Amino acid sequence: MDISKKLECEIMDIKTQIIEQINDASNIAIIMHDNPDADAIGSAIALEEILKQLNKNTAIITQNKIKKKYAQIFGKARVNKYYLPNFYFDVLFVLDCSEQSRISIKLKDYSDNIIVIDHHKNFNPYGTIYWQENKISNSILIFYLIKELIKQKYNVFFTEIIATALYMGISGDSFNFRNLNTTAETHQISAELIEYGADLEYVNEIEKYSRSILKLQKQVWDNLIYDEQYKIIYTVISPQTIKDAKSTYEDASQIINVMRLISDVDVAIVFIPLKNKVYIKTRSHSINVSRIMKLFGGGGHELAAGAVCYSDTTFSVVNSVIKKVKEAIDISKRQAK
Ligand SMILES: [Mn+2]
Numbered sequence: 430m431d432i433s434k435k436l437e438c439e440i441m442d443i444k445t446q447i448i449e450q451i452n453d454a455s456n457i458a459i460i461m462h463d464n465p466d467a468d469a470i471g472s473a474i475a476l477e478e479i480l481k482q483l484n485k486n487t488a489i490i491t492q493n494k495i496k497k498k499y500a501q502i503f504g505k506a507r508v509n510k511y512y513l514p515n516f517y518f519d520v521l522f523v524l525d526c527s528e529q530s531r532i533s534i535k536l537k538d539y540s541d542n543i544i545v546i547d548h549h550k551n552f553n554p555y556g557t558i559y560w561q562e563n564k565i566s567n568s569i570l571i572f573y574l575i576k577e578l579i580k581q582k583y584n585v586f587f588t589e590i591i592a593t594a595l596y597m598g599i600s601g602d603s604f605n606f607r608n609l610n611t612t613a614e615t616h617q618i619s620a621e622l623i624e625y626g627a628d629l630e631y632v633n634e635i636e637k638y639s640r641s642i643l644k645l646q647k648q649v650w651d652n653l654i655y656d657e658q659y660k661i662i663y664t665v666i667s668p669q670t671i672k673d674a675k676s677t678y679e680d681a682s683q684i685i686n687v688m689r690l691i692s693d694v695d696v697a698i699v700f701i702p703l704k705n706k707v708y709i710k711t712r713s714h715s716i717n718v719s720r721i722m723k724l725f726g727g728g729g730h731e732l733a734a735g736a737v738c739y740s741d742t743t744f745s746v747v748n749s750v751i752k753k754v755k756e757a758i759d760i761s762k763r764q765a766k
Contacts, residue, residue, distance in 0.1 A: 443560045444577045447544055450558070451483065454519035458539055460490040462526035467635060469525040470495065471598025472546070472567045474502055475591045476522060479575055482585045488514055490521075492533050496679070498635050502594055520544060525567035528728060529555040546570050551719060551728060565610045568598025572618055592625035597632045604686075605636070608732065609714075638683055645676035649684055655694075659758050661751065662688050663698035665743055678703075685710045696754055702743040709736045709750060716761060721753045 451457065457480050461469035473489050480487045491512045500508045513534065521540035526532060527549035536543050536556075545556035548564040564570060572595050578585045599619055603611050606619075623629070648670050655662045666681045674680075681701050688697035689712035696716055701708040709725060711718040711734050719734040725746075727736020740746045 443558065444574060445581075446558055447546075447560060447574065448578060448581065448583075450520055450542065450544060451480065451485070454485065454542075456486045456488075456516070456518045457520045457522065458488045458490050458514070458516075458518040459522045459524060460492065460526075460532060460534070460536075460539075461524050462531040463533055464493050465495065465525070467601030468566050468568055468598035470499055470503060471594040471596075471601070472524045472571045474594035475568065475571045475575070475598075476524065478588060478591045478594070479571075479578065479585050483578075483583065488512070488516070488518070490514065490534070490539065501631055502590065502597065514539075522546065523556060524571075527552045529553070546574070549730065551723075565608065565612070565615050566599045566602035568595040568602075569615070569618055571595060571598075572622075587622075587625040589626035589628065592622040592627040593631060596622040596627035596629070597635060600632055600636070602730075604733075610732075638687075639677075639680060641674070641676045642680040642683060644674035645671065645680050646684065646687065648674055653688075656751075657693075659755050660693055660695040661698065661754055661758075662691060662694045662696070663700070663747070663751065664688075665700045665702065665747060668703060682708070682710055685712050688712070689714075695758070698750065698754070700743060700747055700750075705739060705741050707738045707740055707743050707746045709738060709746070711735060711754075716754065716757050718754075721750070721757055724753060725750065 459473045459476055461473050477487050477489055489512065494510055495503050495508045497508050518540040520542045521536060523532065523536065523543060523545045525547060527547055543556040545559035546567065547559065547561050548567045548570055550563050552561040560570065562570060575585060575587065596619060599615060603615055606615065649664050649666060653662060653664050671678065671681055678701065682699065685697055685699045688694065695714050696718065697712045699710045709722065709727065711722060713732045717731045719729045719731050722728055722734040722736040725736040725738045727734060729735055738746050
């Protein structure tokens with residue numbers, strides 16, 4: 430058997446293994462990485478809907494408050510609150526989470542059977558069983574799990590909620606299909622989800638910025654630093670700035686997505702100091718920022734990563750991050766020659 434065929438077999442096998450675990454379980458919980466994004470939430474909702482179709486008791490554990498804008502898809506009653514049930518489940522799914530450290534609760538408190546489904550390249554294995562496959566979005570893996578269930582003649586089908594949830598996840602992690610990792614597969618699956626009734630208007634709504642970002646932008650734009658030689662753009666957003674603009678930390682971290690769309694920018698970085706921590710958010714068009722964020726105790730995707738750094742001086746964090754980014758750019762320039 431050639432290697433790719435063998436690999437395909439193993440991947441098939443893991444999906445079937447997961448389906449068997451679902452079959453044997455009655456109570457199934459789902460958890461996502463901390464501060465879940467559209468991909469994590471989309472994956473969780475779609476999986477939950479499918480499990481309900483299979484008559485399972487389900488729960489989505491929320492170790493963070495889910496933002497209000499997800500109310501339509503996540504349920505009004507479930508947003509903006511924690512949900513940490515006092516219950517032991519037959520199976521606990523962990524979604525879109527490359528590192529166990531990105532979960533703040535103890536998984537073992539909820540189940541001894543932990544199934545991990547993750548799409549990150551830098552996945553660090555954990556769980557009873559795991560299915561890791563490099564894809565642009567975790568929602569694509571959930572899509573394939575549903576397809577496998579249908580293939581194996583389970584009585585499941587794509588609803589509009591599932592289609593919207595998965596489309597939202599793919600759109601989110603691909604930066605609206607702008608990410609260079611976007612492939613024909615990304616579009617083919619998205620097209621199929623539109624056929625199943627994905628609510629594009631709602632997905633667009635989620636991706637909009639709140640009005641409170643405007644005042645903050647005004648302040649931030651005045652303090653942007655642009656390095657023309659390295660094409661790095663960065664800024665420090667202090668708690669005082671956020672307060673003065675009557676804005677929020679969410680707005681502050683959203684600004685990175687505006688910065689990355691400026692022409693002649695390769696790497697965009699936002700530093701948000703809070704107490705003795707500095708939150709770092711990075712976006713890149715070519716440099717592997719996940720590798721750099723790892724040096725600061727963080728991680729993420731190659732082109733979108735972050736870290737939380739313990740330090741009393743923002744200045745030193747900014748300097749060392751910028752230094753590392755410049756080193757990475759120098760190396761890639763040398764390699765390109
Ligand atoms: Mn993801």
